[in-house]
Amino acid sequence: MNNPQLNKHGELQHLLTTEGLPVTIVREILDRAATFVDVSDGLEINNAPLLQGKSVFNVFFENSTRTRTTFEIAAKRLSADVVNLNIGASSTSKGETLMDTVDNLCAMHADMFVVRHGQSGAAHFIAKHVDPGIHVINAGDGRHAHPTQALLDMFTIRHFKKEFHNLRVAIVGDVLHSRVARSQISALTTLGVPEVRVIAPKTLLPTLVENLGVKVYHDMARGLRDVDVVLMLRLQNERMQGAALPSAGEYFKYYGLTEEKLARAKQDVIVMHPGPMNRGIEIDSSVADGPNSVILSQVTFGIAVRMAVMSMLAGVSK
Amino acid sequence: MNIHIRGGRLIDPKNNIDEICDLFIMADKIAAIGVAPQGFVTKLVIDAHGLIVAPGLIDLAARLREPGYEYMATLETEMVAAVAGGVTSLACPPDTDPPLDEPGLVEMLKHRARILNQANVYPVGALTMGLKGHELTEMAELVDAGCIAFSQADAPLTDTRVLMRAMQYAATFGLSVWLRPQDSFLAKNGVAHDGEVATRCGLPAIPVCAETIALSTMLALAQETGVKLHICRISSAAGVEMVRSAKQQGLPVTCDVSMNHVHLSEMDIGYFDPNCHLSPPLRSMRDRAALRAGLLDGTIDAICSNHAPVDDDAKQLPFAEAEAGATGLELLLPLILKWAREEKLELSEALAKATLRPAQVLSLDVGHLSIGANADVCIFDPDMYWKVVPGALKSQGKNTPFTGHEVQGRVRYTLVNGQLVYQT
Numbered sequence: 001m002n003n004p005q006l007n008k009h010g011e012l013q014h015l016l017t018t019e020g021l022p023v024t025i026v027r028e029i030l031d032r033a034a035t036f037v038d039v040s041d042g043l044e045i046n047n048a049p050l051l052q053g054k055s056v057f058n059v060f061f062e063n064s065t066r067t068r069t070t071f072e073i074a075a076k077r078l079s080a081d082v083v084n085l086n087i088g089a090s091s092t093s094k095g096e097t098l099m100d101t102v103d104n105l106c107a108m109h110a111d112m113f114v115v116r117h118g119q120s121g122a123a124h125f126i127a128k129h130v131d132p133g134i135h136v137i138n139a140g141d142g143r144h145a146h147p148t149q150a151l152l153d154m155f156t157i158r159h160f161k162k163e164f165h166n167l168r169v170a171i172v173g174d175v176l177h178s179r180v181a182r183s184q185i186s187a188l189t190t191l192g193v194p195e196v197r198v199i200a201p202k203t204l205l206p207t208l209v210e211n212l213g214v215k216v217y218h219d220m221a222r223g224l225r226d227v228d229v230v231l232m233l234r235l236q237n238e239r240m241q242g243a244a245l246p247s248a249g250e251y252f253k254y255y256g257l258t259e260e261k262l263a264r265a266k267q268d269v270i271v272m273h274p275g276p277m278n279r280g281i282e283i284d285s286s287v288a289d290g291p292n293s294v295i296l297s298q299v300t301f302g303i304a305v306r307m308a309v310m311s312m313l314a315g316v317s318k
Numbered sequence: 319m320n321i322h323i324r325g326g327r328l329i330d331p332k333n334n335i336d337e338i339c340d341l342f343i344m345a346d347k348i349a350a351i352g353v354a355p356q357g358f359v360t361k362l363v364i365d366a367h368g369l370i371v372a373p374g375l376i377d378l379a380a381r382l383r384e385p386g387y388e389y390m391a392t393l394e395t396e397m398v399a400a401v402a403g404g405v406t407s408l409a410c411p412p413d414t415d416p417p418l419d420e421p422g423l424v425e426m427l428k429h430r431a432r433i434l435n436q437a438n439v440y441p442v443g444a445l446t447m448g449l450k451g452h453e454l455t456e457m458a459e460l461v462d463a464g465c466i467a468f469s470q471a472d473a474p475l476t477d478t479r480v481l482m483r484a485m486q487y488a489a490t491f492g493l494s495v496w497l498r499p500q501d502s503f504l505a506k507n508g509v510a511h512d513g514e515v516a517t518r519c520g521l522p523a524i525p526v527c528a529e530t531i532a533l534s535t536m537l538a539l540a541q542e543t544g545v546k547l548h549i550c551r552i553s554s555a556a557g558v559e560m561v562r563s564a565k566q567q568g569l570p571v572t573c574d575v576s577m578n579h580v581h582l583s584e585m586d587i588g589y590f591d592p593n594c595h596l597s598p599p600l601r602s603m604r605d606r607a608a609l610r611a612g613l614l615d616g617t618i619d620a621i622c623s624n625h626a627p628v629d630d631d632a633k634q635l636p637f638a639e640a641e642a643g644a645t646g647l648e649l650l651l652p653l654i655l656k657w658a659r660e661e662k663l664e665l666s667e668a669l670a671k672a673t674l675r676p677a678q679v680l681s682l683d684v685g686h687l688s689i690g691a692n693a694d695v696c697i698f699d700p701d702m703y704w705k706v707v708p709g710a711l712k713s714q715g716k717n718t719p720f721t722g723h724e725v726q727g728r729v730r731y732t733l734v735n736g737q738l739v740y741q742t
Contacts, residue, residue, distance in 0.1 A: 004589050019518070099634050119636035120520040121590030142638070143520030182520055206517040207525070 004127055011316040014127040014136040015309050017145035019186040026190055030155050033301070033308035036077075043300045050311040051080035054111040058084045059101075060139070061117040066275055067139050067149075070299070071114045074306035078314075083110070098122070099129060106131045112313060113137070120144035120179075135313040137306075143177050149274050150183035152305040154191060156298050157229055160270050164191040170223055170265075171197065171214075172255060173233030173282055174204045176244075180274045181233055182212075189213045199223035200255065203244040220255055224264040232257055232273040235282050248281045258284045262292065270294045319361045319736065320344050322354065326366025326697060330373060331670035332686035341371055343693040346736030350689065362738070364731055366697055372669050373685050374406025374437075374694035374732065376676040378574050379550065380625040380647055382439070383714075384427065386415025391627035391714040393427075396647065397436040399713035401740040403648040404696030404729040405623075406437050407677075407684050412444040413471035419444035419455045421463035428464040436739050438694070440466040440680060442496060445484050449473035454484055458491050466680055467494040467548065472597060474502035478535060485543040494681070496548040497536050499557065500598060504528035509638045511601040515584040521638060524599050526554040533557055537564050540571060548679055549573040551624060553598035555608030562617040572679045573617065575609050576624035577653040578644060582606070582719055592633055592640035593719045596624075610661065613671065620676040621657070623650040627715020645715035649706065651698060652725035659726075665700070693736035702728040 003020055007013040012025055038044040056075040058068050068084065075082045087101060105113065112135045115123050120142030127136040140146040154164075161167060169188055175181040175198050188196050189212075198209060199217045210216055217223030224230065240248040262269065271283075271293045279285045288295060323341040328351065330336075335351070342350040342358055349355050380400065383391040400408055410427075412418035418427070424441050431439035443465035447453040450473075457468055468488055475481050475497075488495050508524030510516040516523040533549065537560065540547040549561055552575055561573045578596055583603045587594045594600055612618040626643030633640050650672060658668030677685030684694060706723050708716035732740035 097631060097634070098636065098639075099631075117636065119638050121638070122636040124590050125592075125636045141520075141636075143522075145520070179520060182518070207512045207523065208514050208517050211514050212518065 004124055007316060012312055013316060015147050015313070016123045016127055016136065016138045017186070018147045018150045018183045018190065019145070021190065023190050026151070026154070026187065029151055029305065029308050029312065030158060032312060033155050033304040036304040036307050037301065043297065045077060045300065045303050047077045048307070048311070049079035051075065051078035051314050054314055055081040055083060055109070056112045056114060056310065057105060057108070057110040058082065058114045059087060059105060060085065061087045061122070062140070063088055064116055064139070067116065070302045071139060071306055074303045075310060077303070078307055078310055080310070098125065102126055102129050106134060110134060112310060114139050116140045118142055137309060137313070140179055142179065143182070144179050145183045146179040147183050148302070148306055148309060149180050150187040151309070152298055152302040153184055153231065153272060154187050155301045155305050156272060156294055157270070159297070159301065160294060161228060164193050167193050167229060168195045168227045169193055169197065169229040169231065170199055170227045171231045171233065172199045172220065172223070172257065174235050174239060175200055175209060175233065176204045176206045177236065177239065178233050184231055185212050185214055197223050197227065201245070204239070220261055221264055224261055227265045228269060230257065230262070230265060230269060230271045232271065232283050234274060234276065235278055240281070252281050256280070256282055256284060257287050259286050259290065262287055272298055275299070320359055321362045321364060321733070321736065321738070322360045323364045323366050323371055323695070323697065326369045326371035328371045328687070329666050329669060330687040331666045331674040333688055335687070336664070336666050341687065341695070343733070343736050346693055348687050348689055348691050348693050351687070364697065368699065369697050369730055370665070370700050372696050372698070373673040373687050374696045374734065375404050375650055375672045376680070376685050377405045377408040377625065377647065377650060377672070378620055378622040378676050378679060379576070380405070380408040380410055380623060381413070381627065382410050383627060384414060384430070385423065390629050393430050393434060395712065395714040396625070396627065397431065397434050399647040399711065400437040401732040401734065402712045402729060404651045404698060404732050405647055406694035406696065406732060406734045407440060408437055409440045409442050409466065409680065411442050411471040412469055413449060413473065417444045417449045418442070418465070419447050419449070421456065421459045424460055424463040424465055435737065437734060438684070440682070442467045442469045444468070445470050445495060446475065446480065451475040451477055451480055454487055457488055457493055461491070461493065466682070467496045469496040469550070470498070472498055474500070476502055478539070481535070482539050482543060485539050485545040489543050489545040494546040494548055496550050498550040498598070499529050499532035499536055499552070501528040501532045504531065509595060509599065510587065511584045511599040513584055513602050515587050519587065519590065526556055526601070529554050529557045529598065530560060533560050537569065537571065540569060547571045551576050551598055552609065552612070552618060553579055553601050553605065555605045558608045558612040558617055562612065562615070565617060572619045574620040574622050574676070574679070575613065575618050577621050577646065577650055578624065578719060579606065579609055580613070580621060580657050581653060586719060587637070590637040591719065592635060592637050593644060593717050593721060595637055595640045595642050596644060597642040614661065619679055621654055621671045622676070623647050625713070627713050628717055630716065633717045644718045645711060645713045646718065647713060648711055649718060649720055649725065651696070651729060652727040655700060655727040656725065693733055695733040696729060697731040698727055698729045700727050702726065704728050
């Protein structure tokens with residue numbers, strides 16, 4: 001079984017997941033992203049016409065504003081033509097199969113698809129069925145992966161912490177349903193972070209999560225002790241009551257990030273969140289807006305990382 | 319027609335035969351072994367040198383998709399697939415549309431199968447009306463129409479009172495109840511084994527306890543009602559252990575496993591291969607080892623193909639959306655031979671899992687080559703390699719996890735009731 005993300009030269013053909021991505025490619029993405037960031041005066045993103053004459057299709061089977069917008073900005077800063085397609089309710093409700101949709105999009109001669117889909121494995125499926133010249137970037141598939149989010153998180157961590165080999169990182173919240181968490185875990189372990197923790201009640205952790213190379217904590221105070229980075233996860237509304245959790249209030253009390261709980265972490269801890277945040281449910285406003293929060297930097301870096309991925313894909317050998 | 323099968327290696331697990339000798343068929347029956355009966359006038363000679371002559375295979379789970387799902391498969395295509403796979407008798411689950419819950423439907427199915435004159439079809443009747451789990455079907459009438467057992471197929475029966483009544487009623491008439499153990503609440507929306515791979519891939523999962531909880535209910539009710547219970551498609555180590563101890567306690571329970579689960583595990587899902595979306599889900603390597611151990615010690619009586627042809631439109635989708643199931647009739651023999659080689663089993667012992675043992679589950683006098691038995695015979699080349707190419711399969715279902723695999727063992731001739739129905 002060949003790695004479906006790499007071409008026969010071992011170059012990045014599609015970005016589908018951070019799992020199994022060679023560390024050299026991960027570093028190359030981060031290094032390239034750094035060239036797009038101007039740190040001289042605040043954080044500015046430079047333009048670079050590397051995708052002139054190329055077309056990028058944002059194909060979203062699931063709603064998203066933030067991710068789609070940052071991909072759009074990134075593509076435009078690279079001078080690509082951008083087409084946004086919200087397939088969400090349109091063609092699938094008319095009975096068109098995913099294969100038909102993919103075939104139709106290929107016929108429109110795109111160079112790159114940015115795909116979000118509600119099913120785990122959808123990006124792999126699409127990558128397998130597109131014409132050979134087309135690159136697929138996974139912008140989130142079900143619970144499986146969200147590699148650009150994880151890579152921008154790695155970029156943010158490297159920006160503030162410089163190195164990975166001496167870090168203790170905690171991921172807090174609904175790991176079970178989170179594609180962000182899965183991609184973060186494999187990115188962190190790939191980059192050599194020696195200790196990755198997950199903190200959540202048992203109902204929000206998948207079976208054998210420890211096999212992914214993480215330490216499991218159910219007690220947040222213990223889990224946050226001496227960590228350098230806290231990665232918060234979003235709690236979907238539909239999980240807040242029912243069989244997984246009794247209430248949002250109880251969740252906030254035990255797993256919401258407050259200043260008091262954060263005090264267990266290292267003094268210079270950074271707090272991150274993929275957004276959109278549920279203030280008062282998974283994170284207290286005083287932390288989200290506090291001195292340790294780098295949440296807005298993540299958004300800015302997200303553009304640079306997506307520019308890096310797109311320009312790398314555009315430059316691979318045919 | 320008088321047929322002389324010459325020079326083959328005859329293997330009959332029931333009669334402990336494994337030697338090179340001739341087989342004579344007369345008036346649809348096995349007439350003699352070794353020496354031709356007096357006055358035998360040969361009409362057809364089949365040269366079986368270098369081939370194995372065995373009882374036709376019996377498949378305990380082959381979906382023919384009729385009535386109702388003809389876009390997935392038809393009787394015409396699947397019966398050809400059966401005999402091409404050396405399968406001469408098959409039990410078909412009742413999950414058609416409408417389900418096999420009325421004698422008329424069963425009679426129609428039997429009639430259609432009889433006209434096609436290929437494999438013998440043994441319908442499994444619906445245990446409850448519409449497989450909905452509320453009202454019992456007319457089981458005695460359905461038996462008269464041709465049903466050999468009663469089942470819910472993969473449909474849940476959550477009301478334990480109805481399940482107990484169904485078992486009591488079946489036991490009244492000495493009928494068998496075939497059940498697939500899966501708790502519908504724990505399995506809800508699940509598409510893969512709750513383990514390492516589902517966790518890594520973010521696939522909604524089905525825990526092993528979905529099987530063991532359902533199994534413990536079934537075994538307790540079987541004990542209570544005395545019904546003959548057949549457990550379909552066991553998938554987990556814990557499940558095998560429960561069946562083992564039930565058998566040790568003397569419960570009249572039998573059990574089968576799908577050939578896919580004998581060979582594959584969750585690891586084969588790889589990069590979301592929809593061909594590995596099966597029901598029950600492929601479980602861990604440890605579970606697979608336990609299934610194999612269960613086959614060896616007799617806890618698991620039979621290997622079935624769990625043939626479930628699916629159309630391409632329903633299969634070419636992201637893993638969870640793809641319809642569960644795989645084509646299997648044509649792969650049953652090579653996969654049993656593969657299992658036999660891997661476990662270093664005598665061929666006779668291995669073939670028993672698809673001949674003698676399933677016949678015992680069915681309580682039918684088939685699956686052997688005794689003098690006077692119906693001449694259902696499978697003649698195959700045990701050494702011939704062939705590559706599984708979807709387009710070359712006879713079944714209308716082209717999806718199988720074994721696509722592209724080189725398998726060993728090819729059926730050359732199939733005889734059903736003394737008629738040569740397939741040769742290549």
